[in-house]
Amino acid sequence: xxxxxxxxxxxxxxxxxxxxxxxxxxxxxxxxxxxxxxxxxxxxxxxxxxxxxxxxxxxxxxxxxxxxxxxxxxxxxxxxxxxxxxxxxxxxxxxxxxxxxxxxxxxxxxxxxxxxxxxxxxxxxxxxxxxxxxxxxxxxxxxxxxxxxxxxxxxxxxxxxxxxxxxxxxxxxxxxxxxxxxxxxxxxxxxxxxxxxxxxxxxxxxxxxxxxxxxxxxxxxxxxxxxxxxxxxxxxxxxxxxxxxxxxxxxxxxxxxxxxxxxxxxxxxxxxxxxxxxxxxxxxxxxxxxxxxxxxxxxxxxxxxxxxxxxxxxxxxxxxxxxxxxxxxxxxxxxxxxxxxxxxxxxxxxxxxxxxxxxxxxxxxxxxxxxxxxxxxxxxxxxxxxxxxxxxxxxxxxxxxxxxxxxxxxxxxxxxxxxxxxxxxxxxxxxxxxxxxxxxxxxxxxxxxxxxxxxxxxxxxxxxxxxxxxxxxxxxxxxxxxxx
Amino acid sequence: xxxxxxxxxxxxxxxxxxxxxxxxxxxxxxxxxxxxxxxxxxxxxxxxxxxxxxxxxxxxxxxxxxxxxxxxxxxxxxxxxxxxxxxxxxxxxxxxxxxxxxxxxxxxxxxxxxxxxxxxxxxxxxxxxxxxxxxxxxxxxxxxxxxxxxxxxxxxxxxxxxxxxxxxxxxxxxxxxxxxxxxxxxxxxxxxxxxxxxxxxxxxxxxxxxxxxxxxxxxxxxxxxxxxxxxxxxxxxxxxxxxxxxxxxxxxxxxxxxxxx
Amino acid sequence: xxxxxxxxxxxxxxxxxxxxxxxxxxxxxxxxxxxxxxxxxxxxxxxxxxxxxxxxxxxxxxxxxxxxxxxxxxxxxxxxxxxxxxxxxxxxxxxxxxxxxxxxxxxxxxxxxxxxxxxxxxxxxxxxxxxxxxxxxxxxxxxxxxxxxxxxxxxxxxxxxxxxxxxxxxxxxxxxxxxxxxxxxxxxxxxxxxxxxxxxxxxxxxxxxxxxxxxxxxxxxxxxxxxxxx
Numbered sequence: 018x019x020x021x022x023x024x025x026x027x028x029x030x031x032x033x034x035x036x037x038x039x040x041x042x043x044x045x046x047x048x049x050x051x052x053x054x055x056x057x058x059x060x061x062x063x064x065x066x067x068x069x070x071x072x073x074x075x076x077x078x079x080x081x082x083x084x085x086x087x088x089x090x091x092x093x094x095x096x097x098x099x100x101x102x103x104x105x106x107x108x109x110x111x112x113x114x115x116x117x118x119x120x121x122x123x124x125x126x127x128x129x130x131x132x133x134x135x136x137x138x139x140x141x142x143x144x145x146x147x148x149x150x151x152x153x154x155x156x157x158x159x160x161x162x163x164x165x166x167x168x169x170x171x172x173x174x175x176x177x178x179x180x181x182x183x184x185x186x187x188x189x190x191x192x193x194x195x196x197x198x199x200x201x202x203x204x205x206x207x208x209x210x211x212x213x214x215x216x217x218x219x220x221x222x223x224x225x226x227x228x229x230x231x232x233x234x235x236x237x238x239x240x241x242x243x244x245x246x247x248x249x250x251x252x253x254x255x256x257x258x259x260x261x262x263x264x265x266x267x268x269x270x271x272x273x274x275x276x277x278x279x280x281x282x283x284x285x286x287x288x289x290x291x292x293x294x295x296x297x298x299x300x301x302x303x304x305x306x307x308x309x310x311x312x313x314x315x316x317x318x319x320x321x322x323x324x325x326x327x328x329x330x331x332x333x334x335x336x337x338x339x340x341x342x343x344x345x346x347x348x349x350x351x352x353x354x355x356x357x358x359x360x361x362x363x364x365x366x367x368x369x370x371x372x373x374x375x376x377x378x379x380x381x382x383x384x385x386x387x388x389x390x391x392x393x394x395x396x397x398x399x400x401x402x403x404x405x406x407x408x409x410x411x412x413x414x415x416x417x418x419x420x421x422x423x424x425x426x427x428x429x430x431x432x433x434x435x436x437x438x439x440x441x442x443x444x445x446x447x448x449x450x451x452x453x454x455x456x457x458x459x460x461x462x463x464x465x466x467x468x469x470x471x472x473x474x475x476x477x478x479x480x481x482x483x484x485x486x487x488x489x490x491x492x493x494x495x496x497x498x499x500x501x
Numbered sequence: 502x503x504x505x506x507x508x509x510x511x512x513x514x515x516x517x518x519x520x521x522x523x524x525x526x527x528x529x530x531x532x533x534x535x536x537x538x539x540x541x542x543x544x545x546x547x548x549x550x551x552x553x554x555x556x557x558x559x560x561x562x563x564x565x566x567x568x569x570x571x572x573x574x575x576x577x578x579x580x581x582x583x584x585x586x587x588x589x590x591x592x593x594x595x596x597x598x599x600x601x602x603x604x605x606x607x608x609x610x611x612x613x614x615x616x617x618x619x620x621x622x623x624x625x626x627x628x629x630x631x632x633x634x635x636x637x638x639x640x641x642x643x644x645x646x647x648x649x650x651x652x653x654x655x656x657x658x659x660x661x662x663x664x665x666x667x668x669x670x671x672x673x674x675x676x677x678x679x680x681x682x683x684x685x686x687x688x689x690x691x692x693x694x695x696x697x698x699x700x701x702x703x704x705x706x707x708x709x710x711x712x713x714x715x716x717x718x719x720x721x722x723x724x725x726x727x728x729x730x731x732x733x734x735x736x737x738x739x740x741x742x743x744x745x746x747x748x749x750x751x752x753x754x755x756x757x758x759x760x761x762x
Numbered sequence: 763x764x765x766x767x768x769x770x771x772x773x774x775x776x777x778x779x780x781x782x783x784x785x786x787x788x789x790x791x792x793x794x795x796x797x798x799x800x801x802x803x804x805x806x807x808x809x810x811x812x813x814x815x816x817x818x819x820x821x822x823x824x825x826x827x828x829x830x831x832x833x834x835x836x837x838x839x840x841x842x843x844x845x846x847x848x849x850x851x852x853x854x855x856x857x858x859x860x861x862x863x864x865x866x867x868x869x870x871x872x873x874x875x876x877x878x879x880x881x882x883x884x885x886x887x888x889x890x891x892x893x894x895x896x897x898x899x900x901x902x903x904x905x906x907x908x909x910x911x912x913x914x915x916x917x918x919x920x921x922x923x924x925x926x927x928x929x930x931x932x933x934x935x936x937x938x939x940x941x942x943x944x945x946x947x948x949x950x951x952x953x954x955x956x957x958x959x960x961x962x963x964x965x966x967x968x969x970x971x972x973x974x975x976x977x978x979x980x981x982x983x984x985x986x987x988x989x990x991x992x
Contacts, residue, residue: 085771204973215977379687418686
């Protein structure tokens with residue numbers, strides 16, 4: 018996937034002009050939040066669960082090295098192998114090595130954000146192995162040659178007609194006269210196509226919603242059942258997961274499951290929650306013969322111990338995307354890299370660097386909706402602001418906006434001058450616009466006036482009027498002047 | 502608040518830069534409300550801005566300087582009140598974050614934070630005034646500003662006060678809690694996204710078919726008012742303090758001067 | 763590979779002295795792993811056994827599963843035959859080896875057993891437990907219970923003993939540890955695969971419309987049996 022974070026503003030403009038996308042985003046911003054609210058209202062202990070989920074993950078991060086060692090030991094005891102990878106490249110090569118050893122021609126994949134992060138599909142394809150996405154949404158965008166635009170609903174930007182177009186283009190055995198008007202017909206078509214792929218695959222590649230240190234299990238959560246067919250049918254199961262996915266025990270996993278689905282889709286529980294531990298046992302009639310875990314760092318250890326550590330609690334539920342007015346306005350692709358929305362705006366600079374991703378933490382009103390719905394209590398606005406601070410402090414060159422701000426701060430520190438200078442500006446603007454009440458264009462403020470009128474100031478500042486003894490038009494009693 | 506409230510508390514009015522510069526009427530309305538509630542109010546001339554623009558753009562060192570100035574100017578008052586959830590929240594929630602490695606200033610910031618309130622919260626939850634009983638024959642909808650709503654939990658208090666305004670009928674917008682797209686510098690830096698968000702807000706407001714839009718933060722209100730006039734709407738936009746203080750005879754935000762009758 | 767392992771662990775250890783580390787407030791890791799304390803468990807699944815059964819049924823039906831109840835094992839094949847006939851479904855079933863003890867000859871269904879295959883139309887499996895909180899059934903893999911049966915066919919029928927309906931997921935872990943735990947419990951008790959299943963397969967990926975049965979079964983029918991299977 019091409020990185021497009023540096024053209025964020027353009028991406029956003031394109032997205033806002035895309036009518037099909039806007040219809041889907043409207044639907045999303047209405048649907049998910051309402052469902053989440055219903056599910057939360059049905060669970061009186063939800064706030065307590067949130068707090069515990071947060072505490073569990075903090076505890077894990079504080080002891081991450083120990084839990085990872087314990088987890089690795091358990092996986093190995095159950096006959097699986099753990100491969101530690103510092104970066105995306107190492108992870109890709111390790112996966113390829115396992116696939117080659119298995120003489121793999123096709124690899125089925127169940128949706129994994131880590132898979133996106135390491136661009137595994139392109140890499141496998143280049144090496145002659147066909148990767149097949151099996152989550153319906155992922156499958157649709159794979160056919161369209163696009164990256165996902167949402168973490169749990171990757172094809173949220175695609176209309177039904179566009180799904181049909183993609184199927185007709187790629188499924189060459191699909192009769193032209195077959196009616197695919199009904200979404201259920203599209204579903205049957207996809208099910209049939211993917212069924213064969215599941216049965217033929219040599220390797221199944223899944224992500225992991227969690228890794229359980231107590232047992233060495235990986236947890237897979239889906240609604241479709243695609244992850245289960247991905248690990249259960251092929252001869253080799255590869256799990257790709259980043260190091261912060263650890264939870265201590267099955268009980269801790271259960272707590273996080275309770276906040277995960279409710280925050281994500283508004284379900285009480287996703288349909289399929291699976292705990293996989295090692296390869297098939299001697300007596301098992303089915304299951305994979307090999308079990309590998311790719312444990313990926315790829316920048317996480319740099320975030321540990323930094324002011325951004327809290328983002329490592331993220332469980333990728335998408336609640337922050339679903340409730341974000343910015344995401345709602347521009348969709349996921351505009352963010353330009355793998356992780357969209359508020360969590361992406363915090364995580365992406367940590368993974369690809371702030372130089373390339375500087376728009377992401379800035380393109381936010383810090384309205385705080387994301388934090389209010391985050392099941393892991395991640396203070397997203399605070400972390401966005403922290404990126405701004407890092408960027409500001411690291412960057413010697415200043416944009417015009419920053420110079421203006423710097424001047425404002427300089428002025429604010431000199432109250433007497435501040436009141437004089439602003440008094441003049443306000444008097445001028447007031448004289449210009451008071452009659453009409455608004456000003457349609459102000460030089461150097463076109464960012465404002467290109468979209469909205471500037472309400473004309475009343476003419477004199479409050480401080481000026483007040484200290485001349487004015488009381489506005491109040492009839493309130495006179496008070497003692499206290500000047501400092 | 503566990504401490505007893507002084508009988509006539511001395512309040513330092515932090516008027517906020519936007520009110521000071523563009524809409525003094527909100528300042529006077531605030532003054533009137535505080536006095537009606539039995540407070541003695543002072544307006545220190547040394548006040549400028551709370552430092553939020555610098556803070557949100559990552560400029561910690563300027564923010565710290567400005568914060569120190571605000572602390573020095575206001576720390577002697579019994580209470581500090583601002584007619585803005587955004588600036589109030591800056592002082593009561595974010596100043597603390599600035600002095601993590603400076604015990605003396607952290608203490609002073611904390612002292613200030615503990616007695617700084619947004620106007621409506623102060624009137625409703627601290628001083629618990631029962632002196633609000635204006636008159637305003639209109640239908641209005643209320644926009645919940647983000648910092649007020651989510652940092653300071655301002656939701657019911659303004660609505661409760663508005664019930665005491667004779668003749669005012671409140672109609673809730675479906676998206677009253679959704680951000681208007683102002684975001685300080687955000688709206689000029691990302692005008693297209695801001696416009697998109699703002700239009701959703703304005704659409705929601707128009708859907709209520711009310712005559713007036715109220716809110717507690719001038720930034721949002723200027724943003725909303727400017728878009729409403731740009732779209733040709735003459736809806737009256739006001740800070741809630743003006744309505745509660747019964748001071749609504751001047752023009753609304755971005756509205757033309759009223760011609761003398 | 764070992765280098766990466768050591769590097770990652772070393773970086774984590776160094777970072778643990780950083781200024782933003784959240785301190786450990788949940789005790790030592792040994793304690794947590796060994797005692798696996800319960801966190802907040804919602805009260806929703808609490809109740810007397812009969813109440814839990816009622817709750818289980820209500821919650822399962824909310825997520826589009828169907829639930830019936832029979833009094834004894836003898837009734838299971840007949841109930842399944844009836845369900846298939848009532849819904850115009852094929853009367854060819856494949857059941858898990860764990861259900862071989864049932865007398866399938868009392869119906870006219872074509873019956874076989876084994877692991878899941880592409881051609882399966884209806885599979886019948888044993889549920890290890892039910893969770894009242896969310897109407898979830900829990901199955902696990904072993905010689906008698908192939909995993910694939912739960913996922914490949916369009917129709918999945920699960921046989922669940924009433925006594926195995928618990929309140930919460932935590933209750934299931936407790937039961938699993940007790941039933942399968944060896945001396946070194948924390949290592950060996952967990953089966954290769956534990957599946958929690960809450961309703962039939964679904965997707966919202968086509969225009970955010972809810973559709974059932976994308977990869978997993980389109981129907982999930984749960985037969986609760988009052989008499990405990992031997």
